[in-house]
Amino acid sequence: MGSAGTVAELVQRQWGDHRPGLRHEDRVLSHHQVAVGAAARAALLVDLLPAGSEPHLGVLLDNTPEFPLWLSAAALAGAAVAGINPTRRGAELARDIVYTECRVLVTERAHLPLLDGLDLPGVRLLVTDTDAYAELLAGYAGAEPGDAVLGEVRSATRMLLYFTSGSTGAPKAAICTQGRLAAAGQSLVDHFGVRRDDVHYVCMPMFHGNAVIADWAPALAGGAAVALRRRFSASGFLDDVRAYGATYFTYVGRAVQYLLATPERPDDRDHPLRLGFGTEAGAVDAARFRERFGVRLVEGYGSSEGGAAIQRTPDTPAGAIGRATVRDDLAVVDPETGEERAAAVFDEGGRLVNGADAIGELVNRGRTPFEGYWRNAEADAARVRGGWYWTGDLFFRDLDGFLYFAGRTDDRLRVDSENLAAAMIENILARWGDAAAVAVYAVPDPVAGDQVMAALALREGAVFDPDAFAAFLAGQPDLGTKMAPRFVRIVPAMPVTATNKVHRVALRRVGFRSADPVWWNGVGGGAYGPLGGEELAGLLAEYEAHGRTALLSPISPMV
Incomplete structure (x- = not known):
């Protein structure tokens, strides 16, 4: 066929x-x-x-x-x-x-x-x-x-x-x-050897490209069956896999964490599943997943825009996504100058030690399948500049050309594999009566992707009330489920650049390790409490355990 x-x-x-x-x-x-x-x-x-x-x-x-x-x-x-x-x-x-x-x-x-x-x-x-x-x-x-x-x-x-x-x-x-989607499906059929007797388990939401492009399309192209879960359920995952005879699924990093958090069972390896394909699981969790469930997780990189893709090969190191199909097409560059960043240097434990010099924006300097945005010429022009496709994603590259994902640029955030715009969250937070100025930005998640952080400068005489702030967030009808800040830093004045713009670089550099009061809502969705010494130490231990400490700016804690 x-x-x-x-x-x-x-x-x-x-x-x-x-x-x-x-x-x-x-x-x-x-x-x-x-x-x-x-x-x-x-x-x-x-x-x-x-x-x-x-x-x-x-x-x-x-x-x-x-x-x-x-x-x-x-x-x-x-x-x-x-x-x-x-x-x-x-x-x-x-x-x-x-x-x-x-x-x-x-x-x-x-x-x-x-x-x-x-x-x-x-x-x-x-x-x-x-x-x-x-x-x-x-x-x-x-x-x-x-x-x-x-x-x-x-x-x-x-x-x-x-x-x-x-x-x-x-x-x-x-x-x-249609041509790009059909080609994407066929590419995954060829890459993973999709068979007609396979069953693709679709548990990621189908309004997102992950489920349609990486799960439904290859099933369609390969003549495989599709099994649907209305909404992802960690507790129901293995039961579904067994009931449907599922052999393949796609994931995002957070879903893998939820699956690993379920109680271990003697029959964790008793299932037909052979492969998971997705993004942002992290090398530590991928290894834990394979050890527990006997299933290999393959990390990929791509987006709905389709402007750049990274191919995983059998020799891809742990933690890397893969490398470009054509070596010179993809490059990691300084977002301001376009100059290539230095090759990554790792310590004996495999941790990046020169992040400040090695991390940059991934660009595609070759032919790009990017097909544009609907009625948004300005966004098209921002995405393709100087003949290059700018992904908006941060990477670093080792001496052998393997690429490692490091986060998002500027005010792009990726939380639980959903892209968010900081400006939209800022517009909502600005409604809070005690806020004089608001800035929203990404800080690295301890495992994968980003978490939302907000800096708030309060109106004169106002004192931050964490319960009132949480109640305010709960009352905002347009605050999506991924938008609530995990961290809130109370600044005496919003830092600005010489042109009077919010100094986001400085805010991101400090992150949650600030001498200013920082509040957080722990695992999300609850009340805010102070991020004190014990809580901060536990959080930093999570970064260390997952090999992501290097993604935090090299500053002394509590600057």
Whole structure:
């Protein structure tokens, strides 16, 4: 079976294949039934989209069968799916839907409260778990793949609009075409040897590129089955894997930590799983995972934008992501000058000792598959400068060319593998009545990715009240679930540069090791307490245990 040029071709290949293709709880659909369902939804979509409108639909769903069915339907119809993040709230959620010009929004009853009171002009709502939806869809039961299209379906046809945040503030929608998604799926089939009898377990949210590009697409390209978990559950993970016969899954670092935190069982290795593919697990946790569960975790690097990718080879050292397929394409450079950074130097324990000289921004100086952002020329220009693709990600590179992930640049934060923009969090925190000035920035997580830190300068006469601050955060309807600061530093005055801009470099350099009062909420989601000597020592021990101390700036504690 040759490679397909479009996702639509991959969906059409399912026609007549009566092997199990999609599993969710007690429901099993064959590959053929998936294709039949996709064809019916494609025909419905073609009828629902107004003439002259952009061929876009929003999908606001948990991981239920409707999500991959609508992805397949969009591919057949030549439409694009905007994955809508249910952790967004209020006007920001409405903005995501309207900005991507979705004239149809597919959702479920559980998410209807998120849409209450939102201004969504011209958006047709389809609620999948209702009798009205079932009756509407029944009218298209006889459709076949190719019956209903919005235009010629080609490799350059838009397929995905996936949100990613950056220093410009509001989330941008990265474009992924059918050709790029089909190629990404086939690449992983070839790299991991995906077989037709494999089962890909999708437990990461499908509104995110991780689940669609790295899990669903290779299953589709390789003829494997897909098993869905509505939402990730560490306690239910192994039971699902066994029940579905899952052989492959994708992850983000935090999910691996949650799995390792579950109580050990004698049957932890009694399962068919052979491989996990994802990001930011960390070398320490990856080794622990393999020792406990007998499953190899393969770290990858890529983004919804698709502007740069790193290939893992069998000789990749522990802790590294891999190296560029073409040596000179990817470089680690000074974000200001564009000059290449020094090669990484490690101590006998394998820890980076010259982070200040070695860490820089990863750029792609060669041909890039980046396909741009939806209606955002300014963001396109910021991403591709001087003929280079600037990833916005920090890396360092060893003498053999292997690349190691080190964090995010400027006010980009990546928390639990979700990209956040500091400016948006700052806008929310600025509502707090006691705040005179606010700055939000990333500090490295002890294991992987970033944590959110905020510096607050208080109004004259105000005293920081941690309980009042926590209550304020809880009352903000647009504060997403990943946005609450883990650390809060109370500064007497906000540090600024000579041009009167907030001196973020100085704030990041000090991080949470400050002579100013620093408060933190421990594991997140609770009350704030002082980050004192004992708490700080325990936190720094976590960085040491995971080999990430070098990512903290080389300053004396409590500066």
